[in-house]
Amino acid sequence: MQTQSDIRLTPQRQVILEELAKVKTHPTANEVYDMVRKRLPRIGLGTVYRNLELMADNGMILKLEVGGSQKRFDATTDLHYHIRCTGCGRVDDIQFSAMPQLDQLAANSSDYQVLGHHIEFSGICESCDDPQEAKK
Amino acid sequence: MQTQSDIRLTPQRQVILEELAKVKTHPTANEVYDMVRKRLPRIGLGTVYRNLELMADNGMILKLEVGGSQKRFDATTDLHYHIRCTGCGRVDDIQFSAMPQLDQLAANSSDYQVLGHHIEFSGICESCDDPQEAKK
DNA sequence: TTAATAAATGAGAATGTGTATTATTCCTAT
DNA sequence: ATAGGAATAATACACATTCTCATTTATTAA
Known part of the structure; x- marks a missing residue:
């Protein structure tokens, strides 16, 4: 584990970082891959994984090990909490201050x-709530 | 999702439950498989997965979606928090009361x-702390 | 500048965890 | 005892992630 050490800012890394910072969701590695590929069509999935991992070790981004089968990444590194929808799996920030x-x-x-x-809340998001109401 | 409904207590399920209750660690499905296999050598890994999942849905046990690549299971179902060692991955209970x-x-x-x-703390357990001290 | 060295990438294979399928076995109720 | 449903064991499959390695790209030394 290192803190802000010698990491070269390759074009791939720069684009990964920019695309991650662009969204307020907490994308999985695959979702980052899809976003990045629009700008760097020849990038490999392994490169995305390798660099997300590297940047997380470096403290530049956050790796979220929340429930579900995939890890998620977050460009906001200050301590804050998350809530995950048990319906669709999306992850949002919780706004109250950390403890x-x-x-x-x-x-x-x-x-x-x-x-x-880390605190992970679970619940039903708005989008998933509506269809369920309709069923009743 | 169901709560304490019609679940038949087959020999496999009973042994899985007993073995899980026997330990205070929070074993992965594979570790449960290893424990159970000593008593039921012919049991299949799929059966262990299927029944752990079933019993978790049923509220009989707890499925922990903590960090790391594997899910863990806990026979203690009341709300309590956990701490995971970043060195070896083991998971222990945290004793203060839930909020x-x-x-x-x-x-x-x-x-x-x-x-x-759910709150998941991370840290270094005693066993992992010693070797690291020696290195310095 | 060029050669040597080191680091990063892309492609795909390999690993590991978990789920689905299916034929067989085991219960349970007649 | 037998029919019908549930559960099991074995195995195939799906998916996320990591590893390998040949090639490319950047950095350093002359």
Whole structure:
């Protein structure tokens, strides 16, 4: 694990970063791949994975290990929480302020050296709510 | 999604449940498979997956979608939080009491119908801490 | 500038986790 | 005992992610 070290800004990396910053959703690697491919049609999926991973290690972006089978990426790196729709899997930001004091609580009640935390809410998003109402 | 409905307690299911209740770790499906196989050598991995999923839907056990590439299972179903070691991937319980009021906060600051939440701490467990100390 | 060296990429193979299929076996109720 | 449905074991399949490696691109040293 490194913090802001020697990472060369190749064209591929730049485009990945720009496209990720452009959206407020939290795309999967494949979705990033699709966005990037419009500008760099010859880029490989492996390159996208490799660089997302690299930039996450570097602290430039956030890798979200939320529920579901795919990892998601976030250009906003400050501590904030997420909510995931159990219907469609989309992930949105939760706007209330983070609670760093939780880490202290956890440290007191475990033998771990606590590094951080993440809160993931689950719920039904607006889009998924409507069709369900119709069914009733 | 169902709550405590008609689920037949086959020998396989009973052993899966017993083995899961026996440990305080939060084993992956594969680890459950290994434990169960000592008592039922002919059981299939698919059966373990199918029944863990079924029992989770049923509310008999908890499916943890924590970080890492594998899902984990927990025989303790009341709301509690977890901490995951970034070194070895093991998952332990965090002992302080849950905060259901967080759901209300989230509901107020999003358009979702909030169903619940989970907090996952990350850190270094005791076992992983020692070798790292030695390296310095 | 050019040669040597190192790093990054693209293509595709390989791995690993989880799900679907299907023939067979096991219950359960007549 | 037998028919009908549920559950199982074995295996094939799907998908996300990582790995390999030959080629390309950038950097460094002369």
